Amino acid sequence: MPLPISSHRSSRSALSSPGTQVSLYDAEVQDRELSVVAQCESLRYKLLNSLAVRRACYGVLCFIMESGAKGCEVAVSGKLRYTGLPQR
Numbered sequence: 001m002p003l004p005i006s007s008h009r010s011s012r013s014a015l016s017s018p019g020t021q022v023s024l025y026d027a028e029v030q031d032r033e034l035s036v037v038a039q040c041e042s043l044r045y046k047l048l049n050s051l052a053v054r055r056a057c058y059g060v061l062c063f064i065m066e067s068g069a070k071g072c073e074v075a076v077s078g079k080l081r082y083t084g085l086p087q088r
């Protein structure tokens with residue numbers, strides 16, 4: 001049974017006009033392939049193990065699409081390379 005999410009409210013939302021109501025629901029996903037949390041963790045471990053960003057994202061995307069998803073979008077932003085050395 002889906003549970004309502006009350007913690008994801010934004011005061012700057014375009015839907016915050018009077019008379020507008022938005023309901024969000026979170027349901028447990030049985031398939032690991034379609035679980036957002038599982039796929040984000042998978043992508044995280046791939047990136048931490050120095051796999052190229054494009055290759056890591058493509059691997060996750062293919063895994064999701066092969067499981068029967070109708071669509072998927074993977075977005076990565078921020079610092080993508082870490083050498084372990086301090087900057088000069």
